[in-house]
Amino acid sequence: KVAIIKVKKHGHKGSPHTRLLCFDYQHKCLYWVKSEGRDRQLTHQESKNVDVMAKSISTITKSISSITSVDDLEEASSGGKTLKGQFIRLHNVIDLVSGKKTKILQRLSARRSDVKNTFSIICLERTLDIEARNEETARHIKTQLQDFYYQYMGFPLLSSEPDKMLGYDPQKYKALSDKLYDLVNEMYRESENRWQQYMWESAAEKxxxxxxxxxKNMRVWEKEENKPPKRIDLEERKQGWGENVLAVMQALCTMMAEKKRGKEIMDNLQHAVNQVEKEGKDRQHAMAHFFNTTFTKNHFEDDSRRESFRNYYVSPEFLSILKVCNQFVLIPASTIIKKDCLETYRTKDYKPHGWAINIEFQKTQVLVHQQKRDVSVDELFDFQYRLTFVFPKPVRQLTSVSLSIDFINFATKCPPNTRHDVFTRLMMLQRIGKVLGFSPAFAPPSLRGSDPATYVDLGPAPKAVA
Structure with a gap:
């Protein structure tokens, strides 16, 4: 679970020192310990140093899992040893720069270092400046880091190539990350509070x-372990709204209702659709009547007798799901991305097929994914983000909400600086998801489509580390 390689680490003061650079695959971090010499084989003491550090990392990550890195703390210790500044979390890495492009590698102490053997790992709060034994070793370490990053984050690690010095201040992304962390965390709490509030209102509300x-945008899936997702609703949809609401409800009945109850729900819904399409009645009124009569118990005359919405509604699991399948719950996430994350980059809805709502039934839980795709006004990039709601079966309680990025595409005409800045900004959201906790990802291949003549991604994904 730990890969080790000897390197020279350049610092702010003094000469570079030989260190053991360790890739901790279990705790998703990099750390370094003292090395006794230049031999390729680890000595007994070096192995002991690595073992002690690994145990310390394990202890610390359990107690400060929400901290972005140990550098955030004045002091972090385990077993009496201070570990401040001795490891970095992988989700804090934002760039990989080859050559002598940082202030540390421009110091006199690095003047004799071969530029082909040096590189810098750029993090939110620091740089890790490395000199490898030779060019081949440097290339190997960088490939290992890219593989490690891709495994964890789901995106390739940026590798910018500035002409001279690093062309941006990583601290600006640290400030953005801190801001987004607070906003996203508050959005999660507010989403769960709103869901509880919605469940106490009229069954038809929202x-x-x-x-x-x-x-028409909703799809229902069954996901069994180690098997691809299976589509439950009708794959061929008609344009009429009635066919679409019937198809989705039929799929939900298949997954959540007994045969008799399912038939009752579908008969009532078909009657409501007929009232609108054949009798010309108001659609909103007809649908409100359907939900209120089909899912609400009518024998509660005194509101004080409602111990909870579970006693007030019949089949509340249907309402649990449908109450997060609306535009209102997506607005806070959209505002954070457009206003706070991308800031000056203006975006618009991607058309057509830029919005999908996937309801995924797993063995022990149900996930509702709202997946929204946006494109920049100047059409330099497009991306898809996902807001996921998790309900443990029997789908009567919302347990978590998560926001993540599914993919990012850049047009061939997109300037490198814009590509780097946009990608890093969106990765701040992906990073926060790792800190706060992700819901399992789900992305039907049909949602990944883009015009290859217009858009390109960041390149092929690195080969995964076994």
């Missing part, structure tokens, strides 16, 4: 307006 409109 559903009747968006469900008929968005049903």
């Amino acid at each position: 559903i009747v307006k968006d469900y008929p409109r968005l049903a």
